[in-house]
Amino acid sequence: MSAQPTVLVVEDDVHIAHVLTFMLERQGYQVTHVADGRAASAYVTGNPAPDLVLLDVMLPYVDGFEIVGLIRAQQTWQDTPVIMLTAKNTERDTVRALDAGANDFIIKPFQPQELLARLRRFLKTTA
């Protein structure tokens, strides 16, 4: 892992993307943000794996489940921890996210401190 852990944030809600980027950068992470499923697919297939992926389920063009599948299909991304952001009251989405290969999930609306704690757990493991 590089000196500054890298996090790929895939989130289409511009306000939430700003909050996530702000939170993560304050913690010393280097953040790359992509705003839709198509851009996320292009990023996954054309770039080296980050230290962690924070991935929204509901995305324009390609949904989060497909992106997890794509991530797990890339040899260099196979061990990258993926945390998915799922909506409240969608237990099926949560199960589907974990089945698709996500390592963990955060339910929206989310607690920023809880999200950071989960991130730290994975980034410590990969350190």
Add this chain to the structure above:
Amino acid sequence: MKFGGDPILAAAFWTGIAALLLTLLLGLQIVRLRIALRARTRRQERTLARWRPVLNAAIVGDRPQELPRLLSSERLHFIKLWVHLQASLRGEAGAALNDIACRLGLDADARAMLGRRARTERLLAALMLGHLGDRQAWPQLLRLAGMDDPTLSLTALWALVRIDPRAAAEYLTPLFIERDDWAMSHVAGILQQAGTPVAAVLAGMLPRLEASRLPRALRIAEALRIELPAESLAAALSSPDVAVVTAALRIVHSPLLQEPVRALLAHEDWQVRVQAAKALGRIGDRADTDRLVALLADREWWVRYRAAQALVELPWLTRADLDALHAALEDRFAADMLAQVMAEVDAANDKLDAEAA
């Protein structure tokens, strides 16, 4: 201007002039609207650029000692951003956002906005006051809740539940039972935070409710996954009204109600038998297996289908038990139905396995 005394020519000329003037006016209006839109977008961008860092810092736990002054031109854009963030975050972040709003005096502003004519301002104000839990806004929100505009009234009702779930349950539960023009998904969404007080209010109301209102009340309990007292449900299960009985069967979860549910397996209305089969699948014991098997030969397709589904989901029946049961069935329709449901379960399991692989 002379037209050689021809009135048709004069009329054509003046009509042309009027059309030209109208076109110019329309063009000017479009330009004015475009300029206003661009100005609004610039104001919004300036507001976001100034306030987003303040709100983001508060969200992660940095309470700013001093806040910049919120300009009146920024107020609506700020509230929109604030409401959006409140809806997306919870816990300490929500409390931090409330702190910022109160320090900026937006609680008082929002109460004032509730009394204005502009619908957007009223909606935003109701959302903000709900997130703030502003008790002072209660009377104004109650008035707004009684308005004909469904979006405004439902938003005000949501805010009332946020402010005081117990008091809101007392007021809203009878209202929601009465207003069957409000979609159940909206009702459930609003009452979700007040599940426990609504359960108490519903349990108290059920014995006194008119039969025509009972199905709606029971559907609210179902939508909120409320467990009503067994004695209240037993009374509903013995109702002569099919709508009441089916609504009650849908929320039966207690084994205390096994006997009344078993009795309904032979009801003359097939919709009651369908719901009774499903309910018995949830609350029945081993002795009910034979009752469900008997329903596989019901004259109604849906009753046979639900009975087969209930049988397949019984935790004490293994796959081998189900195969043996299928082999022993003499009724062709019953055997076909059980085979179909078993195949559906196999297909669903195969799909899950494929997704997990």
